Amino acid sequence: MAFNAIFRKPKNELEKGGRPPSKRVESDIEMAQTCPNCGTANPISELWETLYVCKCGHCFRLTARQRISYLTDERSFNELYADIESKNPISFPGYPEKLEQMRKTARESEAVICGTASIANEKCALFVMEPYFMMGSMGAAVGEKITLLFEYATENAMPLIGCTVSGGARMQEGIISLMQMAKTSGAAKRHSDAGNLYITLLTDPTTGGVTASFAMQGDILIAEPGAIIGFAGARVVEQTVRKKLPAGFQKAEVMLEHGFLDMIVERKDQRQIISQLLKMHSPPKNTTLPSPSQS
Amino acid sequence: MTSAYERVIAARSKDRMTGQDYINGLFTDFIELHGDKRFADDPAIIGGLAYLGNTPMTVLATEKGRDTKSRIKRNFGTPNPEGYRKSLRLMKQAEKFRRPVICIIDTAGAFCGIGAEERGQGQAIAENLSEMMTLKTPILSILIGEGGSGGALALAIADEVWMLENAVYSVISPEGCANILWRDAERAPEAAKYLKLTAKDAMSLGVVERIIKENGKDPSELQTKLAGEISKWYETISHLSPDELIAARYERFRRIG
Numbered sequence: 001m002a003f004n005a006i007f008r009k010p011k012n013e014l015e016k017g018g019r020p021p022s023k024r025v026e027s028d029i030e031m032a033q034t035c036p037n038c039g040t041a042n043p044i045s046e047l048w049e050t051l052y053v054c055k056c057g058h059c060f061r062l063t064a065r066q067r068i069s070y071l072t073d074e075r076s077f078n079e080l081y082a083d084i085e086s087k088n089p090i091s092f093p094g095y096p097e098k099l100e101q102m103r104k105t106a107r108e109s110e111a112v113i114c115g116t117a118s119i120a121n122e123k124c125a126l127f128v129m130e131p132y133f134m135m136g137s138m139g140a141a142v143g144e145k146i147t148l149l150f151e152y153a154t155e156n157a158m159p160l161i162g163c164t165v166s167g168g169a170r171m172q173e174g175i176i177s178l179m180q181m182a183k184t185s186g187a188a189k190r191h192s193d194a195g196n197l198y199i200t201l202l203t204d205p206t207t208g209g210v211t212a213s214f215a216m217q218g219d220i221l222i223a224e225p226g227a228i229i230g231f232a233g234a235r236v237v238e239q240t241v242r243k244k245l246p247a248g249f250q251k252a253e254v255m256l257e258h259g260f261l262d263m264i265v266e267r268k269d270q271r272q273i274i275s276q277l278l279k280m281h282s283p284p285k286n287t288t289l290p291s292p293s294q295s
Numbered sequence: 296m297t298s299a300y301e302r303v304i305a306a307r308s309k310d311r312m313t314g315q316d317y318i319n320g321l322f323t324d325f326i327e328l329h330g331d332k333r334f335a336d337d338p339a340i341i342g343g344l345a346y347l348g349n350t351p352m353t354v355l356a357t358e359k360g361r362d363t364k365s366r367i368k369r370n371f372g373t374p375n376p377e378g379y380r381k382s383l384r385l386m387k388q389a390e391k392f393r394r395p396v397i398c399i400i401d402t403a404g405a406f407c408g409i410g411a412e413e414r415g416q417g418q419a420i421a422e423n424l425s426e427m428m429t430l431k432t433p434i435l436s437i438l439i440g441e442g443g444s445g446g447a448l449a450l451a452i453a454d455e456v457w458m459l460e461n462a463v464y465s466v467i468s469p470e471g472c473a474n475i476l477w478r479d480a481e482r483a484p485e486a487a488k489y490l491k492l493t494a495k496d497a498m499s500l501g502v503v504e505r506i507i508k509e510n511g512k513d514p515s516e517l518q519t520k521l522a523g524e525i526s527k528w529y530e531t532i533s534h535l536s537p538d539e540l541i542a543a544r545y546e547r548f549r550r551i552g
Contacts, residue, residue, distance in 0.1 A: 007407050032530075049448060076497060089500070089552060090490070090491040090496075090500070091488070092489055093489060122513075138544035139552075140551075140552030143552055144542030144552060147549070151393060158338070169444070169445075169467075171465045171467050171472055171475065171490075173552075174465065174466055174490045174491050174492065175454055175464055175466055175490075175491065175497060175500060175502050176500060176502075176552045177466050177491065177498075177552075178444060178445070178448055178465075178466040179502060179548060179551040179552060180551075180552060181424060181445060182424055182428075182448060182452055182548040182551075183449075183548045183549060183551060183552070184354075184419065185424035185428055185452075186424075186428040186544075186545050186548050186549065187549075188425065189404060189426075189428045189429055192312075192425075193429065201416050207417075208445075208471035209445055209466075211418075211421070212416070212421050212424070212449075213419040213420075213421050213424055213445075214421075215417070215421070216415075216417055216418045216421035216422070216424050217421050217422075228325040228406075228415075230412050230417065230418070231405065231407075231412060231416040231445070232405075232407035232411075232412065232416070236407050236471075237407045237408060237409060237412060240407045240408060241407075241408050241409055245355075245409060245410065246409065249409070249412070250412060252380070254413075258415070260415050271535070283327045
Protein backbone atom coordinates (compact mmCIF):
# COMPACT_ATOMS: atom_id res chain seq x y z
CA MET A 1 0.00 0.00 0.00
CA ALA A 2 1.29 3.38 -1.01
CA PHE A 3 1.16 5.22 2.26
CA ASN A 4 2.73 2.46 4.29
CA ALA A 5 5.92 3.01 2.48
CA ILE A 6 6.17 6.78 2.80
CA PHE A 7 8.83 6.73 5.43
CA ARG A 8 10.88 3.92 3.98
CA LYS A 9 13.38 6.19 2.39
CA PRO A 10 14.87 7.70 5.52
CA LYS A 11 14.99 4.22 7.03
CA ASN A 12 18.71 3.92 7.29
CA GLU A 13 19.35 7.51 8.19
CA LEU A 14 16.67 7.56 10.85
CA GLU A 15 17.91 4.33 12.25
CA LYS A 16 21.52 5.29 12.26
CA GLY A 17 21.04 9.01 12.63
CA GLY A 18 23.14 9.62 9.55
CA ARG A 19 26.85 9.23 9.20
CA PRO A 20 28.58 10.19 12.41
CA PRO A 21 30.81 13.21 12.04
CA SER A 22 33.65 11.42 13.81
CA LYS A 23 35.78 11.08 10.67
CA ARG A 24 35.92 14.78 10.24
CA VAL A 25 36.45 15.59 13.89
CA GLU A 26 38.94 13.04 15.09
CA SER A 27 41.60 12.56 12.52
CA ASP A 28 42.32 15.49 10.31
CA ILE A 29 45.48 14.32 8.65
CA GLU A 30 45.21 11.16 6.67
CA MET A 31 41.47 11.00 6.33
CA ALA A 32 39.84 11.77 3.04
CA GLN A 33 36.24 11.93 1.98
CA THR A 34 35.56 10.11 -1.24
CA CYS A 35 33.16 11.91 -3.50
CA PRO A 36 30.15 9.71 -4.26
CA ASN A 37 29.75 11.55 -7.55
CA CYS A 38 33.23 11.48 -9.15
CA GLY A 39 35.22 9.22 -6.83
CA THR A 40 37.88 11.80 -5.98
CA ALA A 41 39.40 11.38 -2.53
CA ASN A 42 39.26 14.81 -0.95
CA PRO A 43 41.73 15.21 1.93
CA ILE A 44 39.73 16.37 4.93
CA SER A 45 42.35 18.98 5.72
CA GLU A 46 41.65 20.75 2.44
CA LEU A 47 37.89 20.40 2.41
CA TRP A 48 37.13 23.38 4.57
CA GLU A 49 38.76 25.69 2.05
CA THR A 50 36.20 24.65 -0.53
CA LEU A 51 33.42 24.57 2.06
CA TYR A 52 33.24 20.81 1.63
CA VAL A 53 32.53 20.98 -2.06
CA CYS A 54 34.33 18.52 -4.33
CA LYS A 55 35.89 19.92 -7.50
CA CYS A 56 33.13 18.15 -9.44
CA GLY A 57 30.60 20.32 -7.59
CA HIS A 58 29.27 17.68 -5.22
CA CYS A 59 28.33 19.21 -1.87
CA PHE A 60 29.33 17.08 1.09
CA ARG A 61 26.97 17.15 4.03
CA LEU A 62 27.82 19.77 6.66
CA THR A 63 27.10 19.90 10.35
CA ALA A 64 24.88 22.75 11.49
CA ARG A 65 27.84 24.45 13.19
CA GLN A 66 29.89 24.32 10.00
CA ARG A 67 27.09 25.95 8.09
CA ILE A 68 26.65 28.67 10.68
CA SER A 69 30.37 29.28 10.53
CA TYR A 70 30.59 30.04 6.80
CA LEU A 71 27.24 31.83 6.52
CA THR A 72 27.54 34.29 9.38
CA ASP A 73 29.97 37.01 10.43
CA GLU A 74 32.68 35.84 12.76
CA ARG A 75 31.59 35.63 16.39
CA SER A 76 28.20 37.13 15.53
CA PHE A 77 26.17 34.00 16.23
CA ASN A 78 24.31 34.07 19.50
CA GLU A 79 22.59 30.78 20.21
CA LEU A 80 19.03 30.71 21.57
CA TYR A 81 16.93 27.96 23.16
CA ALA A 82 19.88 25.56 23.45
CA ASP A 83 18.36 24.05 26.58
CA ILE A 84 15.24 22.77 24.84
CA GLU A 85 15.58 19.03 24.37
CA SER A 86 13.35 16.21 23.26
CA LYS A 87 11.35 14.30 25.82
CA ASN A 88 9.43 11.16 25.12
CA PRO A 89 5.87 12.47 24.68
CA ILE A 90 4.26 9.19 23.67
CA SER A 91 6.58 6.94 25.70
CA PHE A 92 7.98 5.35 22.58
CA PRO A 93 10.15 2.36 23.52
CA GLY A 94 13.86 2.82 22.92
CA TYR A 95 13.55 6.51 22.10
CA PRO A 96 15.27 7.94 25.21
CA GLU A 97 18.26 5.65 24.53
CA LYS A 98 18.30 6.74 20.91
CA LEU A 99 18.35 10.39 21.96
CA GLU A 100 21.14 9.74 24.41
CA GLN A 101 23.20 8.06 21.71
CA MET A 102 22.54 10.92 19.29
CA ARG A 103 23.61 13.52 21.81
CA LYS A 104 26.92 11.68 22.09
CA THR A 105 27.61 11.06 18.43
CA ALA A 106 26.28 14.33 17.02
CA ARG A 107 27.50 16.36 19.99
CA GLU A 108 24.36 18.41 19.76
CA SER A 109 21.33 18.37 22.01
CA GLU A 110 18.77 18.52 19.21
CA ALA A 111 18.30 18.41 15.44
CA VAL A 112 18.18 22.18 15.02
CA ILE A 113 20.31 25.08 16.20
CA CYS A 114 18.69 28.50 16.57
CA GLY A 115 19.99 31.95 17.25
CA THR A 116 20.66 35.42 15.98
CA ALA A 117 23.58 36.45 13.81
CA SER A 118 24.73 38.99 11.33
CA ILE A 119 25.54 38.25 7.73
CA ALA A 120 27.73 40.98 6.21
CA ASN A 121 26.51 43.19 9.03
CA GLU A 122 22.84 42.49 8.35
CA LYS A 123 21.17 41.23 11.51
CA CYS A 124 18.91 38.21 11.25
CA ALA A 125 17.42 35.29 13.14
CA LEU A 126 18.78 31.97 11.97
CA PHE A 127 17.98 28.30 12.33
CA VAL A 128 20.09 25.53 10.92
CA MET A 129 19.01 21.90 11.02
CA GLU A 130 21.50 19.22 12.04
CA PRO A 131 21.68 16.21 9.72
CA TYR A 132 23.78 14.18 12.14
CA PHE A 133 21.06 14.27 14.79
CA MET A 134 18.43 11.73 13.71
CA MET A 135 18.64 13.05 10.17
CA GLY A 136 17.27 16.44 11.16
CA SER A 137 13.93 14.90 11.99
CA MET A 138 11.32 17.15 13.59
CA GLY A 139 9.90 16.33 16.99
CA ALA A 140 8.45 18.63 19.62
CA ALA A 141 11.81 20.15 20.57
CA VAL A 142 12.70 21.04 16.97
CA GLY A 143 9.19 22.40 16.42
CA GLU A 144 9.30 24.42 19.64
CA LYS A 145 12.73 25.92 18.93
CA ILE A 146 11.78 26.96 15.42
CA THR A 147 8.44 28.33 16.61
CA LEU A 148 10.13 30.34 19.36
CA LEU A 149 12.61 31.72 16.84
CA PHE A 150 9.83 32.85 14.50
CA GLU A 151 8.06 34.48 17.45
CA TYR A 152 11.27 36.20 18.51
CA ALA A 153 11.89 37.44 14.98
CA THR A 154 8.29 38.65 14.69
CA GLU A 155 8.53 40.55 17.98
CA ASN A 156 11.80 42.16 16.94
CA ALA A 157 10.82 42.70 13.30
CA MET A 158 13.81 40.68 12.12
CA PRO A 159 14.33 38.73 8.93
CA LEU A 160 14.76 35.00 9.42
CA ILE A 161 17.04 32.61 7.55
CA GLY A 162 16.26 28.89 7.79
CA CYS A 163 18.61 26.17 6.58
CA THR A 164 16.77 22.90 6.18
CA VAL A 165 17.97 19.31 6.05
CA SER A 166 15.56 16.69 7.26
CA GLY A 167 14.13 13.23 6.83
CA GLY A 168 10.79 14.65 7.95
CA ALA A 169 8.69 14.27 11.07
CA ARG A 170 10.16 12.24 13.95
CA MET A 171 8.21 9.01 14.03
CA GLN A 172 9.10 8.29 17.66
CA GLU A 173 6.99 11.26 18.75
CA GLY A 174 3.94 10.07 16.83
CA ILE A 175 1.11 12.56 16.35
CA ILE A 176 2.97 15.16 18.43
CA SER A 177 5.62 15.37 15.71
CA LEU A 178 2.93 15.83 13.06
CA MET A 179 1.50 18.73 15.04
CA GLN A 180 4.86 20.49 14.87
CA MET A 181 4.23 21.04 11.15
CA ALA A 182 1.12 23.00 12.10
CA LYS A 183 2.77 24.86 14.95
CA THR A 184 5.80 26.02 12.95
CA SER A 185 3.59 26.95 9.99
CA GLY A 186 1.48 29.14 12.23
CA ALA A 187 4.50 30.95 13.61
CA ALA A 188 6.01 31.39 10.14
CA LYS A 189 2.69 32.82 8.89
CA ARG A 190 2.56 35.38 11.71
CA HIS A 191 6.13 36.40 10.96
CA SER A 192 5.21 36.78 7.30
CA ASP A 193 1.95 38.66 7.90
CA ALA A 194 3.90 41.18 9.99
CA GLY A 195 5.89 42.01 6.86
CA ASN A 196 9.12 40.22 7.71
CA LEU A 197 11.41 38.42 5.31
CA TYR A 198 11.95 34.65 5.55
CA ILE A 199 14.55 33.00 3.34
CA THR A 200 14.98 29.24 3.24
CA LEU A 201 18.17 27.52 2.19
CA LEU A 202 17.21 23.98 1.25
CA THR A 203 20.03 21.47 1.55
CA ASP A 204 20.32 17.76 0.88
CA PRO A 205 17.97 16.16 1.76
CA THR A 206 14.90 18.20 2.63
CA THR A 207 11.93 15.84 2.71
CA GLY A 208 8.69 14.79 4.35
CA GLY A 209 6.99 16.94 6.94
CA VAL A 210 9.68 19.60 6.84
CA THR A 211 9.22 20.11 3.10
CA ALA A 212 5.46 20.11 3.66
CA SER A 213 5.73 22.92 6.20
CA PHE A 214 8.31 25.63 6.93
CA ALA A 215 10.84 24.62 4.25
CA MET A 216 8.42 25.64 1.49
CA GLN A 217 7.01 28.71 3.24
CA GLY A 218 9.88 31.11 2.66
CA ASP A 219 9.48 34.30 0.66
CA ILE A 220 12.58 33.25 -1.23
CA LEU A 221 13.63 29.63 -1.65
CA ILE A 222 17.30 28.95 -2.30
CA ALA A 223 18.62 25.44 -2.81
CA GLU A 224 22.07 23.97 -2.73
CA PRO A 225 23.18 22.29 -6.00
CA GLY A 226 22.14 18.66 -6.23
CA ALA A 227 19.97 18.74 -3.12
CA ILE A 228 17.09 16.27 -2.95
CA ILE A 229 13.92 18.18 -2.17
CA GLY A 230 10.65 16.32 -1.97
CA PHE A 231 7.75 15.11 0.06
CA ALA A 232 7.75 11.34 -0.33
CA GLY A 233 11.00 9.39 -0.51
CA ALA A 234 12.13 8.42 -4.00
CA ARG A 235 12.05 4.71 -3.18
CA VAL A 236 8.52 4.99 -1.88
CA VAL A 237 7.42 6.73 -5.05
CA GLU A 238 9.09 4.06 -7.15
CA GLN A 239 7.35 1.29 -5.21
CA THR A 240 4.01 3.09 -5.42
CA VAL A 241 3.97 3.81 -9.13
CA ARG A 242 6.09 0.78 -10.16
CA LYS A 243 7.88 2.84 -12.76
CA LYS A 244 11.44 3.96 -13.17
CA LEU A 245 11.86 7.47 -11.88
CA PRO A 246 12.81 10.18 -14.37
CA ALA A 247 16.39 11.46 -14.35
CA GLY A 248 17.05 14.07 -11.71
CA PHE A 249 13.84 13.22 -9.83
CA GLN A 250 13.50 15.54 -6.79
CA LYS A 251 16.88 17.14 -7.49
CA ALA A 252 17.10 20.88 -6.91
CA GLU A 253 17.86 21.45 -10.60
CA VAL A 254 14.62 19.75 -11.63
CA MET A 255 12.66 21.46 -8.85
CA LEU A 256 13.90 24.77 -10.24
CA GLU A 257 12.70 23.78 -13.72
CA HIS A 258 9.27 22.90 -12.32
CA GLY A 259 9.05 26.31 -10.68
CA PHE A 260 9.31 25.42 -7.00
CA LEU A 261 12.57 27.22 -6.23
CA ASP A 262 13.76 30.76 -6.72
CA MET A 263 17.36 29.82 -7.35
CA ILE A 264 20.18 27.38 -6.84
CA VAL A 265 23.25 28.91 -5.24
CA GLU A 266 26.66 27.33 -4.74
CA ARG A 267 28.01 27.25 -1.22
CA LYS A 268 30.72 29.79 -1.91
CA ASP A 269 28.15 32.34 -3.08
CA GLN A 270 25.40 31.75 -0.53
CA ARG A 271 26.67 34.24 2.03
CA GLN A 272 26.89 37.01 -0.55
CA ILE A 273 23.44 36.33 -2.06
CA ILE A 274 21.75 36.08 1.33
CA SER A 275 23.38 39.26 2.58
CA GLN A 276 22.33 41.11 -0.55
CA LEU A 277 18.75 39.90 -0.15
CA LEU A 278 18.82 40.99 3.48
CA LYS A 279 20.08 44.43 2.46
CA MET A 280 17.36 44.78 -0.15
CA HIS A 281 14.74 44.10 2.53
CA SER A 282 16.21 46.19 5.31
CA PRO A 283 14.28 49.34 6.24
CA PRO A 284 15.14 52.19 3.88
CA LYS A 285 17.65 54.62 5.35
CA ASN A 286 16.99 57.43 2.95
CA THR A 287 15.18 56.68 -0.20
CA THR A 288 17.29 57.49 -3.19
CA LEU A 289 15.28 56.67 -6.22
CA PRO A 290 16.97 58.09 -9.29
CA SER A 291 15.28 61.36 -10.15
CA PRO A 292 13.45 61.41 -13.44
CA SER A 293 15.61 62.78 -16.17
CA GLN A 294 14.63 66.27 -17.14
CA SER A 295 14.76 67.54 -20.64
CA MET B 296 -10.77 -3.79 25.01
CA THR B 297 -10.18 -2.95 21.38
CA SER B 298 -6.48 -2.93 20.47
CA ALA B 299 -4.89 -0.05 18.59
CA TYR B 300 -4.43 -2.19 15.51
CA GLU B 301 -8.06 -3.31 15.60
CA ARG B 302 -8.94 0.38 15.40
CA VAL B 303 -6.65 0.71 12.37
CA ILE B 304 -8.43 -2.20 10.70
CA ALA B 305 -11.81 -0.68 11.56
CA ALA B 306 -10.73 2.72 10.23
CA ARG B 307 -9.72 1.14 6.93
CA SER B 308 -12.76 -1.11 6.62
CA LYS B 309 -14.39 -1.07 3.19
CA ASP B 310 -17.78 -1.18 4.89
CA ARG B 311 -17.15 2.15 6.51
CA MET B 312 -18.96 5.24 5.30
CA THR B 313 -16.84 7.36 2.98
CA GLY B 314 -16.50 11.12 2.67
CA GLN B 315 -19.30 11.32 0.12
CA ASP B 316 -21.63 9.39 2.45
CA TYR B 317 -21.05 12.00 5.13
CA ILE B 318 -21.67 14.85 2.73
CA ASN B 319 -24.94 13.22 1.71
CA GLY B 320 -25.96 12.34 5.25
CA LEU B 321 -25.04 15.50 7.11
CA PHE B 322 -25.91 18.20 4.61
CA THR B 323 -28.60 19.05 2.11
CA ASP B 324 -28.55 20.59 -1.37
CA PHE B 325 -24.88 19.82 -1.97
CA ILE B 326 -23.44 21.49 -5.05
CA GLU B 327 -20.04 20.14 -6.05
CA LEU B 328 -17.40 22.63 -7.21
CA HIS B 329 -14.52 21.22 -9.19
CA GLY B 330 -10.92 22.01 -9.93
CA ASP B 331 -8.00 23.96 -8.54
CA LYS B 332 -8.25 26.47 -11.43
CA ARG B 333 -4.56 25.93 -12.06
CA PHE B 334 -4.03 22.48 -13.45
CA ALA B 335 -6.63 19.82 -12.76
CA ASP B 336 -9.54 18.50 -10.75
CA ASP B 337 -8.53 15.92 -8.17
CA PRO B 338 -11.26 13.33 -7.59
CA ALA B 339 -9.64 12.30 -4.27
CA ILE B 340 -11.02 15.46 -2.68
CA ILE B 341 -14.64 16.47 -3.10
CA GLY B 342 -15.55 20.07 -2.43
CA GLY B 343 -18.60 22.21 -2.64
CA LEU B 344 -21.44 24.05 -0.97
CA ALA B 345 -24.25 22.63 1.10
CA TYR B 346 -26.71 23.50 3.82
CA LEU B 347 -26.49 22.34 7.38
CA GLY B 348 -29.95 23.20 8.63
CA ASN B 349 -30.36 26.56 6.97
CA THR B 350 -26.72 27.62 7.08
CA PRO B 351 -24.71 27.39 3.86
CA MET B 352 -21.30 25.88 4.45
CA THR B 353 -18.22 24.98 2.44
CA VAL B 354 -17.70 21.24 2.61
CA LEU B 355 -14.52 19.37 1.76
CA ALA B 356 -14.06 15.63 1.97
CA THR B 357 -11.45 13.13 0.95
CA GLU B 358 -13.11 10.27 -0.86
CA LYS B 359 -11.78 6.71 -1.13
CA GLY B 360 -14.50 5.31 -3.37
CA ARG B 361 -16.89 2.43 -2.85
CA ASP B 362 -15.99 -0.19 -5.46
CA THR B 363 -12.93 -0.99 -7.55
CA LYS B 364 -13.91 1.38 -10.33
CA SER B 365 -14.61 4.34 -8.08
CA ARG B 366 -11.58 3.59 -5.89
CA ILE B 367 -9.34 3.83 -8.92
CA LYS B 368 -11.06 7.03 -10.00
CA ARG B 369 -10.61 8.48 -6.51
CA ASN B 370 -6.98 7.31 -6.37
CA PHE B 371 -7.95 5.39 -3.20
CA GLY B 372 -8.47 8.67 -1.40
CA THR B 373 -4.87 9.79 -1.68
CA PRO B 374 -4.85 13.36 -3.00
CA ASN B 375 -2.48 14.93 -5.49
CA PRO B 376 -1.33 18.54 -5.04
CA GLU B 377 -4.34 19.70 -7.08
CA GLY B 378 -6.65 18.29 -4.42
CA TYR B 379 -5.04 20.43 -1.75
CA ARG B 380 -5.03 23.45 -4.04
CA LYS B 381 -8.71 22.94 -4.80
CA SER B 382 -9.45 22.70 -1.09
CA LEU B 383 -7.55 25.93 -0.43
CA ARG B 384 -9.34 27.70 -3.26
CA LEU B 385 -12.69 26.72 -1.79
CA MET B 386 -11.60 27.70 1.72
CA LYS B 387 -10.58 31.14 0.47
CA GLN B 388 -13.98 31.38 -1.17
CA ALA B 389 -15.59 30.46 2.15
CA GLU B 390 -13.60 33.21 3.83
CA LYS B 391 -14.77 35.73 1.26
CA PHE B 392 -18.42 34.84 1.74
CA ARG B 393 -18.08 34.26 5.48
CA ARG B 394 -19.11 30.63 5.40
CA PRO B 395 -17.75 28.04 7.83
CA VAL B 396 -15.58 25.25 6.44
CA ILE B 397 -16.20 21.60 7.33
CA CYS B 398 -13.43 19.13 6.39
CA ILE B 399 -14.20 15.43 6.43
CA ILE B 400 -11.02 13.40 6.43
CA ASP B 401 -10.36 9.80 5.52
CA THR B 402 -7.04 9.29 3.77
CA ALA B 403 -4.02 7.04 4.06
CA GLY B 404 -2.01 10.13 3.14
CA ALA B 405 -1.02 12.37 0.27
CA PHE B 406 -0.27 10.43 -2.92
CA CYS B 407 3.36 9.39 -3.44
CA GLY B 408 3.57 9.72 -7.20
CA ILE B 409 6.03 11.10 -9.73
CA GLY B 410 3.62 13.78 -10.93
CA ALA B 411 2.60 14.60 -7.37
CA GLU B 412 6.21 15.33 -6.50
CA GLU B 413 6.88 17.23 -9.73
CA ARG B 414 3.85 19.42 -9.13
CA GLY B 415 4.86 20.20 -5.56
CA GLN B 416 3.06 17.92 -3.12
CA GLY B 417 5.11 19.34 -0.26
CA GLN B 418 4.51 22.91 -1.38
CA ALA B 419 0.76 22.34 -1.68
CA ILE B 420 0.48 20.91 1.82
CA ALA B 421 2.73 23.62 3.26
CA GLU B 422 0.55 26.29 1.71
CA ASN B 423 -2.61 24.79 3.18
CA LEU B 424 -1.05 24.70 6.66
CA SER B 425 0.03 28.30 6.34
CA GLU B 426 -3.18 29.72 4.87
CA MET B 427 -5.58 27.74 7.06
CA MET B 428 -3.82 29.10 10.14
CA THR B 429 -5.14 32.57 9.36
CA LEU B 430 -8.32 31.81 7.43
CA LYS B 431 -10.86 34.30 8.73
CA THR B 432 -13.75 31.90 9.00
CA PRO B 433 -14.46 28.97 11.33
CA ILE B 434 -12.98 25.59 10.37
CA LEU B 435 -14.02 22.21 11.77
CA SER B 436 -12.23 19.01 10.77
CA ILE B 437 -13.67 15.58 11.41
CA LEU B 438 -11.57 12.44 11.03
CA ILE B 439 -13.96 9.68 9.97
CA GLY B 440 -11.48 6.92 9.13
CA GLU B 441 -7.78 7.13 8.41
CA GLY B 442 -5.93 10.30 9.33
CA GLY B 443 -2.69 9.70 7.47
CA SER B 444 0.11 12.12 8.24
CA GLY B 445 0.66 15.38 6.33
CA GLY B 446 -1.97 14.41 3.78
CA ALA B 447 -4.60 14.51 6.52
CA LEU B 448 -3.12 17.44 8.41
CA ALA B 449 -3.45 19.58 5.26
CA LEU B 450 -7.22 19.55 5.92
CA ALA B 451 -6.99 19.61 9.71
CA ILE B 452 -5.72 23.07 10.61
CA ALA B 453 -8.98 23.82 12.31
CA ASP B 454 -10.58 25.51 15.29
CA GLU B 455 -11.63 22.08 16.48
CA VAL B 456 -10.71 18.59 15.31
CA TRP B 457 -13.05 15.70 16.09
CA MET B 458 -12.50 12.00 15.63
CA LEU B 459 -14.91 9.16 15.22
CA GLU B 460 -14.39 6.48 17.82
CA ASN B 461 -12.77 4.12 15.30
CA ALA B 462 -10.79 6.73 13.37
CA VAL B 463 -7.00 6.87 13.68
CA TYR B 464 -4.61 9.80 13.36
CA SER B 465 -0.94 9.14 12.88
CA VAL B 466 2.32 10.55 11.58
CA ILE B 467 3.06 7.23 9.85
CA SER B 468 1.18 4.02 9.14
CA PRO B 469 1.86 1.21 11.62
CA GLU B 470 3.24 -0.86 8.72
CA GLY B 471 5.65 1.91 7.73
CA CYS B 472 6.75 2.35 11.31
CA ALA B 473 7.29 -1.40 11.83
CA ASN B 474 9.25 -1.50 8.62
CA ILE B 475 11.60 1.23 9.79
CA LEU B 476 11.99 -0.10 13.30
CA TRP B 477 12.25 -3.82 12.69
CA ARG B 478 12.23 -4.15 8.89
CA ASP B 479 9.12 -6.19 9.36
CA ALA B 480 5.72 -4.81 8.36
CA GLU B 481 4.14 -7.86 10.01
CA ARG B 482 4.79 -6.26 13.35
CA ALA B 483 2.38 -3.42 12.54
CA PRO B 484 0.07 -4.29 15.46
CA GLU B 485 2.92 -3.63 17.87
CA ALA B 486 3.84 -0.38 16.12
CA ALA B 487 0.18 0.70 16.21
CA LYS B 488 0.22 0.37 19.98
CA TYR B 489 3.38 2.47 20.30
CA LEU B 490 2.24 5.22 17.92
CA LYS B 491 -0.72 6.26 20.11
CA LEU B 492 -2.92 6.73 17.09
CA THR B 493 -6.41 6.02 18.45
CA ALA B 494 -9.04 8.67 19.10
CA LYS B 495 -8.62 8.18 22.82
CA ASP B 496 -4.86 8.70 22.56
CA ALA B 497 -5.29 11.81 20.40
CA MET B 498 -7.76 13.17 22.94
CA SER B 499 -5.43 12.61 25.88
CA LEU B 500 -2.52 14.17 23.95
CA GLY B 501 -4.64 17.28 23.38
CA VAL B 502 -4.71 16.86 19.62
CA VAL B 503 -8.50 16.54 19.22
CA GLU B 504 -11.42 18.10 21.07
CA ARG B 505 -14.08 15.46 20.75
CA ILE B 506 -14.62 11.78 20.14
CA ILE B 507 -17.81 10.80 18.32
CA LYS B 508 -19.11 7.47 19.60
CA GLU B 509 -20.12 5.14 16.83
CA ASN B 510 -20.56 1.73 18.41
CA GLY B 511 -24.07 0.45 18.28
CA LYS B 512 -25.27 3.29 16.10
CA ASP B 513 -26.63 2.82 12.64
CA PRO B 514 -25.27 5.24 10.03
CA SER B 515 -28.27 7.55 9.96
CA GLU B 516 -28.39 7.80 13.74
CA LEU B 517 -24.69 8.63 13.81
CA GLN B 518 -25.08 11.28 11.14
CA THR B 519 -28.10 12.90 12.78
CA LYS B 520 -26.19 13.17 16.01
CA LEU B 521 -23.08 14.50 14.25
CA ALA B 522 -25.09 17.09 12.30
CA GLY B 523 -26.54 18.31 15.59
CA GLU B 524 -23.09 18.61 17.12
CA ILE B 525 -21.77 20.55 14.14
CA SER B 526 -24.70 22.96 14.43
CA LYS B 527 -24.02 23.48 18.11
CA TRP B 528 -20.32 24.04 17.44
CA TYR B 529 -21.06 26.61 14.78
CA GLU B 530 -23.53 28.44 16.97
CA THR B 531 -20.85 28.90 19.61
CA ILE B 532 -17.94 29.77 17.36
CA SER B 533 -19.78 32.11 14.99
CA HIS B 534 -19.85 34.75 17.75
CA LEU B 535 -16.07 35.15 17.62
CA SER B 536 -14.53 37.94 15.59
CA PRO B 537 -12.04 36.90 12.88
CA ASP B 538 -9.15 38.11 15.07
CA GLU B 539 -10.35 36.14 18.09
CA LEU B 540 -10.85 33.11 15.90
CA ILE B 541 -7.34 33.22 14.45
CA ALA B 542 -5.71 33.90 17.80
CA ALA B 543 -7.46 30.90 19.34
CA ARG B 544 -6.53 28.70 16.39
CA TYR B 545 -2.89 29.69 16.75
CA GLU B 546 -2.97 28.88 20.46
CA ARG B 547 -4.64 25.56 19.79
CA PHE B 548 -1.56 24.35 17.91
CA ARG B 549 0.97 26.48 19.76
CA ARG B 550 0.50 24.59 23.01
CA ILE B 551 1.19 21.14 21.54
CA GLY B 552 4.62 19.83 22.46
